[in-house]
Every structure is written in structure tokens, then in C-alpha cells.
Amino acid sequence: MHAPTSAAHASRLLAIALIAWLEFLQNGLLNFASSQVMGGIGAGPEEFSQAAMAYALFAVLALFNHQWCVERFGSRRHLQASIALFALGAWIAGGAGSPSAFIIGRAVQGLGGAAFFTAARLEVAQLPTARRGLGLVVFGQALLLGSALGPLLGGWLLQAYGWRALCWGVLPFLPPALWAAGRLPLRPPAQRPAHYPTATFLTLLGAAFLLQWLIQQTPYQLFAHPAWLAAAAGAALLCYLAFRAQHRRHASDRRRWRLLRRPGYRIGLLGYSCCYLLVSANSYILPMLSAQALGFDLPTSGLLLSVSYLAGMLFALLYAKLLLRGMAPSLRQTLLASCILLAAYGWLMSGINGEASLTRVAAILLLNGGFMSLFIMAVAQGTFRRVAPAAFAHAYQTKNIVRQVSISAGVALASVFMQARNALHYNRLAERFSWDAQQFNDALHLLREQLPYLSDTQRLGVLAGELARQAALISCLDFFRLEMWIALALAGGLFALRAVD
Structure with a gap:
């Protein structure tokens, strides 16, 4: 009897992982190559952030109605329909020939993809108490693995098949997700489902x-x-x-929402918002730094960007091990440690130059992985530790609504930040792009010696490309410097907020 029970639990944990990672894998694929996607559909940064907005908007609507759909249709049917919508959205986005079509595809994906994170986490809450800790570890590792495989797989797909493969690349993972939906012991429709006028x-x-x-x-x-x-x-x-x-x-379910009116839960939502906003902004900026400013090729950039999430998996495993042994630091200490990691990450990244080696950048990215996993795990503990079981589903719905809004805000704000800083630094650098500037003449003379087979017109093109690269690099460094100050502000807020522990 013991072996089948262990096998059933293992199958259930695998099913949770196969559902949980899908949305993170897809977003990782697209964020890794935002510039290539924009070029493929003829969009600008504003229209790309509109696609993120459309995804978040329809995900918010789906999340608000998650419990209603589960109670009316049963969670298995709801999850299977969500996977089908996610596949349809991926197909539309991958086949888009215009920004409007891509935005529509991402909106459809938002309707479907919003269910995965919530459904998987609620299944973890239904595990036997003795296995719930292991379930949380599997759930968290699946999310980080999906985020890590996004850029890793994206670099190869983009080089081999073009930007459309970034949307269609998630399709082979959907049949296993359908299998997983059938394996989870999900609930049938409720006799009296929630009602919203x-x-x-x-x-x-x-x-x-x-x-x-x-x-x-x-x-x-x-x-x-x-x-x-x-x-x-x-x-x-x-x-x-x-x-x-x-x-x-x-x-009809208004009494369940009243159970969430407590300061600890609301502070936790603010922490989630800060973390997801920073993580999504980082995911938008890092590909620009790697490919445009530092000049790494696509597979190398994908490998580099996956380092943060792979490091996050290791930090999360270490923290989970300490928790299970009762040796973990307090929540405030963990949050402060994660803020220190983020501040160190921002400071070190703001000091790199155009000649930075792959090894150096990868080593610094380890700090970002530590911030992500430690901060989010500590915030999760503080947010949900006093939530009543009857309100847990609604609490997680609300948390995921905050997550979607924060991710969309992170992409939009990072896009505008980079445009503004790029314009500023490009104009400042262009002031020296003149025959009257000694640095310009020295650089042109050096190119004549190093590239004698090029004409002066071609050498001017090389210098113009270097001008754009330098502007992008300085803009990225400005972002990391800002991130350092945000981390220090968060740490200061934690010192002032004694109620975190």
C-alpha cells in the first residue's frame, strides 16, 4: 500500500510542476528577445508594452473570476480550457504580422495563462500536511526553472527559427500540461457556485x-x-x-474577502508588487545589456540570463532546507539579506564597462538570483501565514492580480526609462561625433589603421554603431544604479517596519 501512495504523491507533484511553469516559460521566451519581436511585427517599445498590458488586463479578469469558474465548471475543465486558450493565444501571437495581431494573441494567452499559477499553488495547499513543504519546494523550483529555460531556450530558437518560434516554442509543452490537468485531484463543480452581478x-x-x-x-x-x-x-x-x-x-462570496482585511496581508501584497516589478524590469533590461551593449551572441546571452534563475533555484533550496530544519533566520533578517544582495547586484552591475567578460557578468547575476528567491519566499511566508484556510483561494487570487499588474508596470516603466536615458546619452555622445572633436578624429584615425580595407563612409558607420552601443550601455548602468537605491530604500523601510517579524 505504501508504494502506490508514494507513486501517487510523486505523480501529483510532477503534475503541479508541469502546470506551474508554463506561464513563466512563455514570458521568459518573449522578454528575452523583446527587440527581435518588435522588429518582427513592426512595433515600437510602446506597442510592446501595450501587449504586456493586454496580457495583464485579461489575466486580471480571469483571476478575479477564477473561483467562479472553478465552482461553476469544475477545476479540471477550467484548467483544460485555460490550456487550450493559452495554446490559441500562442498560435495567434506567433503568426502575427502586425502589432495589433500580436496584442490580441497575448490577450488570449492572458485569459488562459492566468489560471496556471493559481491552480498549481492551490493544489499544493491541498496536499497532506506532511508533504506540503515538499510541494512548496517543487512549486517554487518549477517557477524558477521555467524562468531559467525561457532565455536559454529562446536564444537557440531565435537563432535557428526566428522570433515566431518564441511564441510557438511553448506549444510542445502543452500536451504534458493537459496530462497533468487530468492527474490532479481537482474538485467538481459546486452545488451553489459564487455569483457576481x-x-x-x-x-x-x-x-x-x-x-x-x-x-x-x-x-x-x-x-x-x-x-x-x-x-x-x-x-x-x-x-x-x-x-x-x-x-x-x-x-455571494463577499464574506470570504472580508477575511483578508489585515495589515500583514496588505503589506505582503506591497512586497510582492515591489519584487515582481523589479524582476520584470530586470528581465526587460538584461537582454539589451547582453546583446546590444556587451555584444554577446544570442545563445550566449540566453545562457547568461538564465544564470539568475538557476542561482535562485540554489538559494531557494538552501532556504527551504533551513526552514525544514527550523534553522532559518527571521523574516525580517531574510528580507534584509535579500535587499543587501539586490543593492550589491545593482552597485556591481553599474560599474561594468563594454569590455566586461562573460564570467564577471554571470558572477554578478548570482546576486540577483539570491535576491529574487529569498525575497519572494520570505514575503510569501509573511503574507499567508495568518490567512484563514477558507480565505486562502481568494488571498492567492488577489496576490496574482497584484503580480500581473506589477509585471505589466515593470515592462512599461523599464521601456520608458530606457528610451529616455538612451535619448539623453545618445545626444550627449553625439556632441563629440564631429570633425571638430579631437576624440572623433583620433577614433577615425585608429579605424583607418585597423580597418584599411574600409572606406571613410563605412568607418563612420562603425563609429555610429559604437555610439549607439555606448548610449545603450550607459542607460543600462543608470538602471542598475537606480535599482541599488531602490534596494537601500527597501532595506530602510524594513528597519522602520518592526511588524514584519
């Missing part, structure tokens, strides 16, 4: 859309159309207040 859903839709639009457009339109932004912010607030009023009066 149409007005409640529409006000949520309006609030979510306006919030995502503000996140995406504010950096672009802050000075050009401030009145539009203020009107949109006011409309978003009104929609949210209307949603709260409708939900409190009419939603």
Missing part, C-alpha cells in the same frame, strides 16, 4: 482597463496630455469604488 463585473473591467492604461501611458503622456491622464485616473477610481459597492452588496 453583471454590473460588478463591468465595473471591475473598467477599473482594470483604466489602471493598466494609466500604467502604460503615463510615462509617455505625462507632459503631453496631463488632463487626459487625470481624467482617466478619476474614472478608474470611480469604477473601483462602484465595484467595491456592488461587490459588498451583491456578490
Whole structure:
């Protein structure tokens, strides 16, 4: 009897992993090669961030209705339908010939992909108490593995098959996910499923859309159309207040949400938001640093970018081992340690130059992996340790809504930051790109000696390319310097917030 039980638990853990990693794998593939995707569909950074906004918007809607769908259709059918939608969205995005088609594909993927993270985590909560710790380890390792394989697989797919393979590359992993959905002991439809009035859903839709639009457009339109932004912010607030009023009066599950009104849970959501925003911004910036500023080829860049997540897997295993043995530091100590790792990462990355070796950059990225895993594990402990079992599903829905909004915000803000800094540094460097500048003439003279077979026009092209590379490099270094100060601010906030432990 013991062997079949162990085999059943192992099968269930494998199924959880196969479901959990899908969304992280797909996002890792696309974020790794955002520039190539933009070139393939003829989009700019603003339109690429709109695709991230569309994914997050439809994911938020799906997450809010996750429990409703599970109770009405049964979680197995809901998960299988989500996998089908995810596949359809990947197919549409991969076949896109315009930014609009790509945005539609990502929106469809958001409807499907939102279920994976929540469904897998809720299955971990249903494991026997003795195996729940192992389930959390498997769940966390699957997420980090998907994030690590994204750039690793993306570098090879992009070089061999082009940018479309970054969308279609996730399709071979969906049949195992369908198998996993059938293996999980998911619940049948409820006899009395939750009910949300149409007005409640529409006000949520309006609030979510306006919030995502503000996140995406504010950096672009802050000075050009401030009145539009203020009107949109006011409309978003009104929609949210209307949603709260409708939900409190009419939603059948409103009592479950009341259990989440505690400061520790809300502080935890803020911690999640900070972490996911920084991680998504990093995922957008690092490929630019590796391929554009440092000149590494695509497979090498993919390998380099996967280092953070592979290091995160090792840090997570070490922390989990300490937890299981009762030797782990306190939550505040763990959070402070992770902030120190992030500050060191930002400081060291802001000091690299165009000649930085692969080994040096990879070594620094280990610190980023430590920050990601330690910070998120400590925040998860603090956020959910006092959540009542009856409210756990709703607590995790809300947490994942925060995750999707933060990821979208990270991509949008990183995109605008890089555009602004690139323009500033390019203009400053271009002031020296003149026949009157001694540095320019010295560089041209050096090229004449090193590349005698080129014409002066071609040598000017080489110098222009170097000008763009230097501007990109300095912009990336500005980002890492900012990240260092954010880490120090987080550490200061933890010192002031004695209630974390």
C-alpha cells in the first residue's frame, strides 16, 4: 500500500510542476528577445508594452473570476480550457504580422495563462500536511526553472527559427500540461457556485482597463496630455469604488474577502508588487545589456540570463532546507539579506564597462538570483501565514492580480526609462561625433589603421554603431544604479517596519 501512495504523491507533484511553469516559460521566451519581436511585427517599445498590458488586463479578469469558474465548471475543465486558450493565444501571437495581431494573441494567452499559477499553488495547499513543504519546494523550483529555460531556450530558437518560434516554442509543452490537468485531484463543480452581478463585473473591467492604461501611458503622456491622464485616473477610481459597492452588496462570496482585511496581508501584497516589478524590469533590461551593449551572441546571452534563475533555484533550496530544519533566520533578517544582495547586484552591475567578460557578468547575476528567491519566499511566508484556510483561494487570487499588474508596470516603466536615458546619452555622445572633436578624429584615425580595407563612409558607420552601443550601455548602468537605491530604500523601510517579524 505504501508504494502506490508514494507513486501517487510523486505523480501529483510532477503534475503541479508541469502546470506551474508554463506561464513563466512563455514570458521568459518573449522578454528575452523583446527587440527581435518588435522588429518582427513592426512595433515600437510602446506597442510592446501595450501587449504586456493586454496580457495583464485579461489575466486580471480571469483571476478575479477564477473561483467562479472553478465552482461553476469544475477545476479540471477550467484548467483544460485555460490550456487550450493559452495554446490559441500562442498560435495567434506567433503568426502575427502586425502589432495589433500580436496584442490580441497575448490577450488570449492572458485569459488562459492566468489560471496556471493559481491552480498549481492551490493544489499544493491541498496536499497532506506532511508533504506540503515538499510541494512548496517543487512549486517554487518549477517557477524558477521555467524562468531559467525561457532565455536559454529562446536564444537557440531565435537563432535557428526566428522570433515566431518564441511564441510557438511553448506549444510542445502543452500536451504534458493537459496530462497533468487530468492527474490532479481537482474538485467538481459546486452545488451553489459564487455569483457576481453583471454590473460588478463591468465595473471591475473598467477599473482594470483604466489602471493598466494609466500604467502604460503615463510615462509617455505625462507632459503631453496631463488632463487626459487625470481624467482617466478619476474614472478608474470611480469604477473601483462602484465595484467595491456592488461587490459588498451583491456578490455571494463577499464574506470570504472580508477575511483578508489585515495589515500583514496588505503589506505582503506591497512586497510582492515591489519584487515582481523589479524582476520584470530586470528581465526587460538584461537582454539589451547582453546583446546590444556587451555584444554577446544570442545563445550566449540566453545562457547568461538564465544564470539568475538557476542561482535562485540554489538559494531557494538552501532556504527551504533551513526552514525544514527550523534553522532559518527571521523574516525580517531574510528580507534584509535579500535587499543587501539586490543593492550589491545593482552597485556591481553599474560599474561594468563594454569590455566586461562573460564570467564577471554571470558572477554578478548570482546576486540577483539570491535576491529574487529569498525575497519572494520570505514575503510569501509573511503574507499567508495568518490567512484563514477558507480565505486562502481568494488571498492567492488577489496576490496574482497584484503580480500581473506589477509585471505589466515593470515592462512599461523599464521601456520608458530606457528610451529616455538612451535619448539623453545618445545626444550627449553625439556632441563629440564631429570633425571638430579631437576624440572623433583620433577614433577615425585608429579605424583607418585597423580597418584599411574600409572606406571613410563605412568607418563612420562603425563609429555610429559604437555610439549607439555606448548610449545603450550607459542607460543600462543608470538602471542598475537606480535599482541599488531602490534596494537601500527597501532595506530602510524594513528597519522602520518592526511588524514584519
